[in-house]
Amino acid sequence: MAYLELNNICKNYHQADGETEVLSNINLQIEEGEFVAIVGFTGSGKTTLVNLINGLEKPTSGEVLFKGEPVLGTSHERGVIFQNYSLLPWLTVEQNVLMAVKEAFPKREKSVWKRKAAHYIDMVSLTPAIHKLPKELSGGMRQRVAVARALAMKPDMIIMDEPLGALDALTRGNLQDQILSIWEKDKRTALLITNDVDEGIYMADRIIPLRPGPNATLGPEFKIDLERPRNKTEMNDNPNFKKTRNAIIEYLMDIGDERKSESKEEFVLPELTPKDFVK
Amino acid sequence: MKATATLGKVSNFLGLGFFLTLKDLFTGKLQKEELKNFLRKTIVPLASILLFFGLWHLGAKSLYNIEADFKIEKALKDQGQTAAEALKACMASGDSSCQPNTLPSPSQVWSSFQSLLRDHNIISADKAAFAEKTAALNETRISEGKDAIVYTGRPSFVDQIYRSLQTVFAGFLLALFIAVPLGIFIGLSPTLKSAFNWFIQIFKPVSPVVWYLLVFMIVKTLLIGSADDSSFTISFISVGLCSMWATLVNTTMGVSSVDKDYVNVAKVLKLGTFQKIFKVILPSSLPLIFTGLKITLSVAWMVLIAIELLAQSPGLGLFVWEEFQNGANDSNAKIIVAMFVIGIIGFLLDRLMLTIQNWVSFDKTDAI
Numbered sequence A: 001m002a003y004l005e006l007n008n009i010c011k012n013y014h015q016a017d018g019e020t021e022v023l024s025n026i027n028l029q030i031e032e033g034e035f036v037a038i039v040g041f042t043g044s045g046k047t048t049l050v051n052l053i054n055g056l057e058k059p060t061s062g063e064v065l066f067k068g069e070p071v072l073g074t075s076h077e078r079g080v081i082f083q084n085y086s087l088l089p090w091l092t093v094e095q096n097v098l099m100a101v102k103e104a105f106p107k108r109e110k111s112v113w114k115r116k117a118a119h120y121i122d123m124v125s126l127t128p129a130i131h132k133l134p135k136e137l138s139g140g141m142r143q144r145v146a147v148a149r150a151l152a153m154k155p156d157m158i159i160m161d162e163p164l165g166a167l168d169a170l171t172r173g174n175l176q177d178q179i180l181s182i183w184e185k186d187k188r189t190a191l192l193i194t195n196d197v198d199e200g201i202y203m204a205d206r207i208i209p210l211r212p213g214p215n216a217t218l219g220p221e222f223k224i225d226l227e228r229p230r231n232k233t234e235m236n237d238n239p240n241f242k243k244t245r246n247a248i249i250e251y252l253m254d255i256g257d258e259r260k261s262e263s264k265e266e267f268v269l270p271e272l273t274p275k276d277f278v279k
Numbered sequence B: 001m002k003a004t005a006t007l008g009k010v011s012n013f014l015g016l017g018f019f020l021t022l023k024d025l026f027t028g029k030l031q032k033e034e035l036k037n038f039l040r041k042t043i044v045p046l047a048s049i050l051l052f053f054g055l056w057h058l059g060a061k062s063l064y065n066i067e068a069d070f071k072i073e074k075a076l077k078d079q080g081q082t083a084a085e086a087l088k089a090c091m092a093s094g095d096s097s098c099q100p101n102t103l104p105s106p107s108q109v110w111s112s113f114q115s116l117l118r119d120h121n122i123i124s125a126d127k128a129a130f131a132e133k134t135a136a137l138n139e140t141r142i143s144e145g146k147d148a149i150v151y152t153g154r155p156s157f158v159d160q161i162y163r164s165l166q167t168v169f170a171g172f173l174l175a176l177f178i179a180v181p182l183g184i185f186i187g188l189s190p191t192l193k194s195a196f197n198w199f200i201q202i203f204k205p206v207s208p209v210v211w212y213l214l215v216f217m218i219v220k221t222l223l224i225g226s227a228d229d230s231s232f233t234i235s236f237i238s239v240g241l242c243s244m245w246a247t248l249v250n251t252t253m254g255v256s257s258v259d260k261d262y263v264n265v266a267k268v269l270k271l272g273t274f275q276k277i278f279k280v281i282l283p284s285s286l287p288l289i290f291t292g293l294k295i296t297l298s299v300a301w302m303v304l305i306a307i308e309l310l311a312q313s314p315g316l317g318l319f320v321w322e323e324f325q326n327g328a329n330d331s332n333a334k335i336i337v338a339m340f341v342i343g344i345i346g347f348l349l350d351r352l353m354l355t356i357q358n359w360v361s362f363d364k365t366d367a368i
């Protein structure tokens, strides 16, 4: 039995204009210690999928099994890094992380909690900013606090919803390495949602595309057979990498085209002639 | 240096930025491009203040003339030429016994203000003397288990202000302790929200007078047989009930509209109810709660005057009412003094709340 199992998941949302099926017939298995990436277009239902797995939402039909047990609500066994950091702005870095530490280690002394929090903050090299409020941090630093907070829950599985989406390329690369090294240290199971194919290939063991919604389903999976630790520059010359990358991108382009041709609406441009401003 | 900082703080608190600009002008720090700003921020408010007093002065003068002409004509008709001449002379001499009773001029108001302060000093001295005189006697009375003798003379204007502030703060605290917890409860549950909605909608617009009457009915019965003066209790409870609605509505709204992301964080971290309320929901709705409290305080101050007047509870409201009833020749001026005092205190209270709000809010830009 897989560590995490999604069986025939469908998710509907009620909206003003009726009910839309955002996700339909999702099947996914993740093994213990695996690092899986899901790539998809914006609005395809990636966050919805994440919320189903971490227990914030319930599927309309189908079941989510974690370690063989149905997921009924949130649990500290599944740590989440939210898409928009979701740090509590009125708490300092330390206090934000402490909230997670207290959940993972209830009934401990305050000094133990503080030590644990300091440990996780140090792990993402934020010790100098430990007493700062989120608004005093840069985007990358906030993201690292979110990582520290998710890790501080001591989750068995870590779910990341586009954790690096809002960052510039350099910071992104840096944080990717940080996340990977933390993951490799104790081989937790990881699910990464991303919109960057290269990021998926660099970090994951498997990449699964999510076809655009409504009625989004998972596409065929792509195995990444690259040795770890991976090196970005070397990877670029690896024929295996190139092949996988091209295959994924081609697949995504195809479904992108499909989506475009689905919208039949045509826009007729108004007949305008440029005005002659110089007289 | 320190003085400048204090001045800056004070004038920022009062929202009177032009004080600083004025200072810059004299210390030669003002740049040319700031001149326009300076004009707008300093000259325009000063000019408008002058204009206000000028118009007031002229208006008071013309009202005075209308009233005076009418009086003289009446005297002429009823009592003949000599009486009219005498009245005219009396008015011209500035004798207070025959002044027409109308809108007082700024200078009259100012002198009334000074006389009120003088009166306060006299009463304070009187009180101190009384306390000194009765000190020994009171000690023996207390040791014998009797009540001490207290000063029962007329309260001064400043005492009235002080009493009004006490009433308004008591009412405000009552509103705070009812509306905030209630608002949190209602906001947390959609069921309670729909259960309470009609209640809030109906009672919110009820006028202070009606609240006073309601509280009067209840408190009078509850305090039956007690010798204490219940007017203070009645007026502060009325003020609280009257003003709490803005806080109730805002707290409910703040609590029920906490950002979904924060609620999700609370769920993922599996916070208990207590932690969830105090660590997530309250801090995130604090800006809205404070906006509500700010409105509550200003409403409380506004209705206070009417309620004190009805409840015959000592304070500015009663002061205004008594002066109006009194009809002495400087009564009108005293009423205008009270009007300014009420306005200025209301403004300061508002500023105070804004400062506290900025101080407790996590996001400084949120404060309105």
Ligand SMILES: Nc1ncnc2c1ncn2[C@@H]1O[C@H](COP(=O)(O)OP(=O)(O)OP(=O)(O)O)[C@@H](O)[C@H]1O
Pocket (backbone or CB within 6 Å): A013, A014, A015, A022, A040, A041, A042, A043, A044, A045, A046, A047, A048, A049, A083, A213
């Ligand atoms: N609570 C909700 N109620 C109704 N519709 C929703 C809700 N949450 C999401 N949706 C809809 O579901 C679809 C998928 O949303 P979702 O947030 O999962 O997309 P996403 O893939 O995470 O997008 P992005 O890459 O921009 O984060 C969208 O069309 C959205 O409008």
Ligand SMILES: [Mg+2]
Pocket (backbone or CB within 6 Å): A046, A047, A048, A083, A161
């Ligand atoms: Mg998303």
